[in-house]
Amino acid sequence: MNETAxxxxxxxxxxxxxxxxxxxxxxxFVRRNVHALDRIDLSLAEGSFTAVIGSSxxxxxxxxxxMAGLLPPSDGSVYLSGxxxxxxxxxxxxxxxxxxxxxxxxxxxxVVLPIEVRDGKQAAASAHERAHxxxxxxxxxxxxxxxxxxxxxxxxxxxxxxxxxxxxxxxLLLDEPFSALDELTxxxxxxxxxxxxxxxDATVLLVTHSIAEAVILSDLVYVMSQRPGRxxxxxxxxLPRPRSLDMMSDPHFGELVNRIxxxxxxxxxx
Amino acid sequence: xxxxxxxxxxxTAPTTVWREEVSLIDRIPRSLAMILLLxxxxxxxxxxxxxxxxxxxxxxxxxxxxxDIAFVGHNLVTGGYMLSALWTxxxxxxxxxxxxxxxxxxxxxxxxxxAFGERAVMPYLVAINAxxxxxxxxxxxxxxxFGIASKVALAAFIAVFPxxxxxxxxxxxxxxxxxxxxxTMGSSRWQTLVxxxxxxxxxxxxxxxxxATVLVVVGAVVGEFLGGGKGFGELIRVAASQLNTPRVFCLxxxxxFLGLGLYWVVTFIxxxxxxxxxxxxxxxxxxx
Numbered sequence: 001m002n003e004t005a006x007x008x009x010x011x012x013x014x015x016x017x018x019x020x021x022x023x024x025x026x027x028x029f030v031r032r033n034v035h036a037l038d039r040i041d042l043s044l045a046e047g048s049f050t051a052v053i054g055s056s057x058x059x060x061x062x063x064x065x066x067m068a069g070l071l072p073p074s075d076g077s078v079y080l081s082g083x084x085x086x087x088x089x090x091x092x093x094x095x096x097x098x099x100x101x102x103x104x105x106x107x108x109x110x111v112v113l114p115i116e117v118r119d120g121k122q123a124a125a126s127a128h129e130r131a132h133x134x135x136x137x138x139x140x141x142x143x144x145x146x147x148x149x150x151x152x153x154x155x156x157x158x159x160x161x162x163x164x165x166x167x168x169x170x171x172l173l174l175d176e177p178f179s180a181l182d183e184l185t186x187x188x189x190x191x192x193x194x195x196x197x198x199x200x201d202a203t204v205l206l207v208t209h210s211i212a213e214a215v216i217l218s219d220l221v222y223v224m225s226q227r228p229g230r231x232x233x234x235x236x237x238x239l240p241r242p243r244s245l246d247m248m249s250d251p252h253f254g255e256l257v258n259r260i261x262x263x264x265x266x267x268x269x270x
Numbered sequence: 271x272x273x274x275x276x277x278x279x280x281x282t283a284p285t286t287v288w289r290e291e292v293s294l295i296d297r298i299p300r301s302l303a304m305i306l307l308l309x310x311x312x313x314x315x316x317x318x319x320x321x322x323x324x325x326x327x328x329x330x331x332x333x334x335x336x337x338d339i340a341f342v343g344h345n346l347v348t349g350g351y352m353l354s355a356l357w358t359x360x361x362x363x364x365x366x367x368x369x370x371x372x373x374x375x376x377x378x379x380x381x382x383x384x385a386f387g388e389r390a391v392m393p394y395l396v397a398i399n400a401x402x403x404x405x406x407x408x409x410x411x412x413x414x415x416f417g418i419a420s421k422v423a424l425a426a427f428i429a430v431f432p433x434x435x436x437x438x439x440x441x442x443x444x445x446x447x448x449x450x451x452x453x454t455m456g457s458s459r460w461q462t463l464v465x466x467x468x469x470x471x472x473x474x475x476x477x478x479x480x481x482a483t484v485l486v487v488v489g490a491v492v493g494e495f496l497g498g499g500k501g502f503g504e505l506i507r508v509a510a511s512q513l514n515t516p517r518v519f520c521l522x523x524x525x526x527f528l529g530l531g532l533y534w535v536v537t538f539i540x541x542x543x544x545x546x547x548x549x550x551x552x553x554x555x556x557x558x
Contacts, residue, residue, distance in 0.1 A: 068452055081426065087456075094454045102445045103546035104469050117455040270484060 004213065009104060013225060016046030019203050020171055022069065025076035026228075027062055036062045038228035039076065044171065044203050049162075049194075051206045051214035053260065054078045058208040059229030062176050064232070067205070068094050093169030097176045099156035101148040102162075108144040111135065111162040118167070134162040137196060154185040161196065174206045178213075187245055190217055194243060211264075215256050216243050223263040233263045277411050319512035336518040339523060346524075352505075356524065359501035362418055362490040363528060366425025370482050374477075375431045378437020383463060400432045404492045411497040429482040434480015442473020473547045476540040483536055486531040498533030502528075 016160045017190055018092055020043065027037040036059040044050055054060050065071040065077060069092065080092065101110045111131040116124035135144060138158040157178060164172060169176040177193075178186045194217055197204055208214050214221045223233045237256060239247055247253050295303065312332045318324055319331040330338075345352040381395065382386035407424050414420040444466050452462045494503025502525055509517035 064449075068454055071451060088454050090456065094451070096447050096451070098445075099445050100445075100451050101468070102448075102466070103533045104544075113465075114455045117461055149546060160422065162542070 002157055005093070010219075015211070018043040019046045019081060021077075021079040022067070023046070023077045023079075025063070025066060025073045025078060027059070027066060027071070027072045035228040037066070037073075038230040040229070040231060042222070042231070044205060044247060047201045048219045049197060049202075049204045049206070049217055051208055051218040052224055053208055053211060053214045053221055054224030054229065055209060055226065056262065058224045058226055060209075060224060061175055063229065064094075064173050064205070064207050068173050071223040076197050079083035090167055093164035093167065093168075093172045095160055095164050095172070095174045097180050099148075099153070101151075101159055103148050103155055104245040106145045106147055107135065107140065107151070108132070110148065110159055111166055113163060114167050127232070131162065131166060134165055135159070135209050137199070138192065139163055152182050152185075154189055157181065157189060158192070161193070161222045165196075170203065172202050172204045174204065177206075179208070179210070191243075191245065193217065194241075198242060210258050211260050213262070214246060215239075215253060216245070221260060223260055233260075235260055235263075241245055290447070297473055299302040307510035316368035328511055328515060329332075330519060334516040335519045337405055338520040342520050342524065344519075351361050354418035354503050355500055355505050356528075357501065358418065359490055359494070359503065359525070360528060361424055362421040362493070362501060363486050365418075365488045365530065366429060366489060367482060367532060369422065369426040370433055370486060371479065372460030373426065374433025374478070375437050377434045378441070378475075378478075379432070380533030381434065382438035383467070393483065395431070395434060403428045404496075407496040410493070418499065420526045421490050421499060421501070421503075425486045428489035429553070432478040434477075436475045436481070437471070439478075440474035441467045443467075443471045443474055472540075472544045476536065476544060478538075479536045480533060483532040487525060491525065514558075 020077045022040055022042040025037060025040040026035075026044075028035050040063060042050075052060055053064065064073065066073050067085065069078075069087045069089055080089065085092075100115070101107075105113065108128060108131050111134060112124040112127045115127040132144065135141060138157060138161055140158055140162075143151070143155065143159075148159070151159065160177075174193075181189060188196070190213060206214065206217060216239075218237050221235045221237060222231045223235065224230070225232045235256060239250070239253065239256075276522070278436060297304075309446060315332050319326065319329065330510040342352055378388075378393065381392050382388070394530070399494070400517055404424070407420075410423045410427075414423055441463075448466060452466050457465070490501065491503040491506070493499075494501045495507055498504060502521055506521045506525075509515075511519065
């Protein structure tokens with residue numbers, strides 16, 4: 001019955017072959033009797049930036065957890081680089097709303113943590129050089145030996161970005177990464193994110209409930225319906241890159257925002 | 271109208287500015303406040319003594335107590351029988367504490383980390399914890415004799431529960447995000463325990479240890495009351511039976527130093543290991 005809606009969402013990425021492929025992914029939490037996701041089809045083109053937008057509780061985070069291999073789908077299949085996702089994988093980088101840095105580790109020790117967990121202390125030690133470069137990339141040169149308690153919210157999220165990038169993942173899954181930050185910092189961090197992603201030609205999926213954030217960052221925005229979550233519409237964002245915050249006052253930006261807003265359930269964004 | 275903080279109806283301007291008022295108690299330094307309170311307490315005590323409000327047989331004067339503190343202190347310094355008694359009790363306390371920490375940590379791991387522990391063991395621990403633990407003292411005496419072992423056992427038995435609770439609570443301290451992050455890193459259960467749950471639970475663990483430092487002294491002294499021996503508890507019992515109340519007070523004060531000393535040691539170690547936890551830093555400053 002919603003085949004039509006699914007068909008309307010053909011992959012329309014910027015370039016490249018599909019890296020991530022989801023076919024008919026559904027999720028039902030039997031115990032809580034919640035139908036969270038309904039036949040999601042999604043394909044991420046290599047080097048593209050895709051956003052999924054929806055109101056709270058529409059299943060965005062569930063989708064991300066399934067893609068990250070943290071949660072098995074009830075139905076459907078998830079492929080990354082041609083191989084099915086059966087659990088957490090090294091080629092998936094993930095970031096959450098909270099930086100979740102560990103206060104007993106310095107910034108650089110937090111960055112190399114994924115290496116330490118996967119390959120041991122020695123590998124982590126030899127990854128320090130790469131960690132230095134990453135901290136440099138996000139503008140935190142000189143903060144290597146600082147403990148998280150001395151970092152601001154935005155700085156902490158930048159360290160979290162480095163930690164995500166240290167394993168050189170194929171795709172980045174971002175779960176409202178900057179929504180805990182104040183608006184000024186958030187805008188700035190979004191631009192930083194764009195710069196980092198463009199520099200590394202990263203394939204990114206961003207989950208957010210901010211329309212402006214989705215539009216300014218993405219090549220393609222999927223609009224998700226209320227529970228059970230399914231894709232209502234895919235909106236291609238044809239603003240030129242690199243994007244800047246000035247574009248937010250561009251009439252075309254406004255059109256795109258309105259188009260997305262019209263697809264979202266009314267009342268969810270009051 | 272005279273209240274400076276009340277904005278008047280609008281027809282008259284406020285006559286003064288509204289300023290923060292610092293209360294008297296906030297203006298005097300903490301140490302002075304503590305000393306003043308102590309002096310007040312001693313004055314009330316002395317008054318109660320001088321005016322015969324309480325029988326002099328059961329209530330010594332502050333001065334008598336001070337003299338006895340000096341006497342016992344002299345005995346301790348010169349290595350008299352007091353010192354060997356204090357040493358006995360210290361040994362009981364330290365051994366009891368170490369056993370409580372070790373066993374408490376292991377049970378805490380069992381209860382906090384395994385489903386079996388949480389489901390099957392925990393209810394029994396709760397039930398045992400609800401028992402009046404000092405009532406086990408005669409049992410420990412009959413099992414372990416009148417020597418130091420029965421006191422160590424009772425001290426450890428009483429002190430072990432806060433360690434278990436602290437450890438188990440600490441293991442649950444990691445939030446959903448942190449655990450999810452470790453899962454995305456492909457972390458094994460052991461790695462998650464060592465690199466996430468144990469470090470993040472340290473503040474809870476140390477809170478449990480601090481409770482244990484207080485309880486372990488209680489256990490040792492009660493053990494001596496009920497099982498004899500050569501420690502401070504026994505000296506207190508003897509002094510009380512002779513109505514030597516200044517001595518009882520004096521011994522209690524020295525015993526409290528034992529508990530405080532252990533508490534400070536734990537706080538010092540915590541300060542070193544959990545340097546990243548703000549609250550604990552603050553507590554350590556107050557403790558020291």
